[in-house]
Amino acid sequence: MELRHLHYFRTVATELHFGRAAARLFIAQPPLSRQIKELETELGVLLFTRSNKRVALTDAGRYFLKEVEAVFARLEESKNVVRQIHQAESGELKIGYISSVYQSRLADVLLDLRGIYPFIRTSLFEMPTVTQIQALEQGRLDVGILRAPVHSAQLHIQTLFFDPFMVVVPVTTKLVDPDEIAEYIKNRPFIFFNKSYAPHFNDKLLEICERMGFAPEIVHEVNNTHSILQLVEAGLGVTILPASLQRQYHYLKVNFIPLNDIPVHTEVLLAYKETNKNAALRWFIENF
Structure with a gap:
């Protein structure tokens, strides 16, 4: 059994018509019929009842369709995870903060971030403003929550309150x-x-x-x-x-x-490098 057999089966089960299913799949009808027959032979069951006027799923076919849909849903989820990893949406987000920041707000945002980017690992570093600026410039932090003034041509500044x-x-x-x-x-x-x-x-x-x-x-x-x-x-x-x-x-x-x-x-700020294109960082900046 190959993935194409499942794809062909799902299309026929959706259309309940071999001609329309073949057109959707951009193949001729006879090869599609052979692929479905091969699948039924391997499973040892009839998945469809066929007549000149209609095609219908058997009880076994209806059950198998649910399982096939679950397989394709899991495959789609895996594809999304792979894309996240490739696009650097997983890995580590390094956040600096001052001891006087309201930490409950930070915790709430990190919980929401976890829901959007479940494969991101967040590392928190309590640092004074001066130390954060150096760490941001050197790339040891992705974003800092600090207090003005921030004298650095390398950093973008966003007022929080x-x-x-x-x-x-x-x-x-x-x-x-x-x-x-x-x-x-x-x-x-x-x-x-x-x-x-x-x-x-x-x-x-x-x-x-x-x-x-x-x-x-x-x-x-x-x-x-x-x-x-x-x-x-x-x-x-x-x-x-x-x-x-x-x-x-x-x-x-x-x-x-x-x-x-x-x-x-005193002015509370977010500071970060605009050249950092990490998607999780962008989300954090927009939602903090």
Whole structure:
């Protein structure tokens, strides 16, 4: 039994007419009849009942048609998989992200990506913006989720959103009035990112504090957002961080207080090389 026998059988079973089936297959009717007869002989069953006026499937023929349709469906699926592999729609997608990104959103997008490209393996790398830029330029990352500024002629930049800043204090601290907030935090030790790790964040912190009339005393330097917030929760100091983190770390015992009168924000971006034609990367960019 060869694949052509199954193809011929399916066509006759669809048309229920040897003449029309032969025309669809671009062969003469007698050779088609011989191929069907060979198939029936090999199976040891009649697949069709034939008369001068009509052709009909037998019970065995109807069952065999379902099985043949399943074979061709599986073959088509295999062809699609092979094309995906050939078109680099499988393999690895390397994604960089900053610790302050809302990771639940990233997880949701990766779940959807898995449904579209089931053979893609995703690798996630938590990196500061400066390190991500270098990795993207060198091809060690396919895409980065980072914060502006991104000074690189090699990378294409796409804005995701603008993120204002909020003061973060232990949950026991109740502050509402803006003047009261400034007075409270200027006399408290600050917990913040190391300047070499996140220079842009450091500049933003200084700008905000200058607008509030003081210079912060950074006592604890940490390179991870979660660790900064845990130290605040423990009562070791205060910090100023992007507002989007409030949703991500809602379970920590800290208060996020808006800075409504200070219009300083940070821009969250996607960065990638436009020369990278990976289809899964394109999908990720369009859907994040």
